[in-house]
Amino acid sequence: MLLRMRDVSKNLGPERILQGISCALDRGQSLAIVAPSGVGKSTLLSIAGLLLVPSAGDVVIDDRETACQDDNERSHLRATKIGFLFQHTQLIGSLRAIENVIVPARFAPTATQKLSKIEIAERAKKSLTALGLEDRLYHYPHQLSVGQKRRVATARALFLCPALIIADEPTNDLDDANAHTVVEALFRRVRSGDAGLLFATHEKRLAKQADTILYL
Template sequence: MGVDVVPSRGDGLLRLRKVMKEYDGETILAGCDLDVGAGESVAVVGASGEGKSTLLSIAGLLLTPSAGTVLVDGTDASRLSDQGLSALRARAFGFVFQHTQLVGSLRAIDNILVPACFGGADMAAAAERAAALIELLGLSHRANHFPHQLSVGQKRRVALARAMVLSPLAIVADEPTNDLDSASAGIVEEALLGYADEGHAVLVATHDMALARSASRAVRLRDGRLAPAGDAELEEGARRCSR
């Protein structure tokens, strides 16, 4: 049995129940329960190799668990066809990956608009939203630059804007502040937490203890199981990272 995690304080937009994942006989997740509600930001902390990226991929419907269920806005993903699963994933989630996966031949503003090119989105509304995100994330002077002309921090902010452009129910972000300077990390953190404050759900895997402490709550993944991460643990993690 997994360790119970403190339930969400808002509507349960994202619910994981007894989620397990095995690769070649090795257990990565050993029965994880997690709720992320509307208006919440939840940080998943833990050592490298513990399975944080796997957990996020399952939560975002990019990976199928070996056992357990994932419910998104009340819908059990395991009961959907491939087409239904793709439609739910596109409607419900925006993703920020460790590697930004920007399209090299597209300018920053066009990279942000990529999700709007699929599924019949209102392109005029998406363009207006993209322009607002460019300004919010301090990228107005880089809107027409290609990825190779952007710094690591600027690429990460473009990726975040891309995840937010269609205003999905939830953002799933894997190490969104990794390798960023404090200024860029602060911009990304503020945007993510602000998105949650607007009534969305945000799930983040991070080694950034400042981000973890600023989230609504933090959980620790260790030996395939989740448990609440206390303030003392986050403070100790911050001290280790600063050495």
Template sequence: MNDVLVVRDLTRSFTQGTETVHVLRGVDLDVAAGEIVALLGPSGSGKSTLLQAVGLLEGGFGGSIRILGEEAARLDNDARTRLRRDRIGFVYQFHHLLPDFSALENVVLPQLIRDTPPAEAEQRAAALLGALGLQHRLGHRPAKLSGGEQQRVAVARALANRPALVLADEPTGNLDEATADMVFDAFLAAVREQNAAALVATHNERLATRMDRVLRLHEGRLHDAAAPAKAV
């Protein structure tokens, strides 16, 4: 398979007073192009920590993270920033849209940062938002959009630069069930249309079963959710 993400022996520890807390204890993970992987685990299990590592959002991790064959540990800050900007898309539980910008402008902006010509960026943003059912809401600011609409704008923004890897941290966690289903349908369709690799952290086991593979983070290690996690 064409692996976009390859993680080997990933570790992360934090010091709390005199105690060392081991959050990740040697995580191995492969995600291929076109594959959507669910990451299950209770609050505090390290799901967000794992996504932060894979998304190159902070340091302090041991082990290897390779994205499209590039070893993150070997990149300087500028190269890591470019890789994160050009190859990774993020969707969070809370949309974090810019309140003074319209839906269209929120999706245009990351493309302009990547030096996409404005006309091309607007065309791409309008097409993405239209595919997500927001063609009549392009000029609305976030305050004028429903929660589900705001989250669909966030999905469009994450996909604007055609990332090879999409990371989503509880993308429907603050939505009611019906709205969550609608947003998740749109998310799956948009990610699959781009043949991106995706890693989705969620508490929702029902939604997890709709993805291609389900993993569970337990005591700092990943396990196939089809088999019970063993204590280590």
């Protein structure tokens, strides 16, 4: 199984944010998380993406139990298996768009070891171009609109062709045409059976595209 969460709960401060959440996702499948603002969608995605440790319950990524893993093991699993599109994009301000897209390769060097630097740059250019950003390759995040930043972050999340794609409100701040482009990019590798997609959204139309919807 690509992702399995069993009875996951999370306390943040004195509050219990998530309680007893279970779900499963395999390659070729998509799962939408739908809930009102503040209920815990981003928290749940962070736990699935091994960025947060649950207070109880466990998370399995590609058949590996993560509960007993140390930070290095979790980081390795995250870098090699997971592409994360953050709700607030989290681009690195000191890097140009194309350099931001390539960042995942730094953390998973074996994934691109057969590619030259030029080939890596070409791959990043191609993905940014596919997202309509061919004239923004060398802009810094502060020179980009919010929707452009989201598209750069999408290219970064997909750069290493991760088995598990996690996207937190991927269509926020995008017009219909760009939302469609981003959603297509996220679903393409799900349809080919190479990846599973876990995403959070407020948009009913987008949620309905998923095989399964989990309401929190």
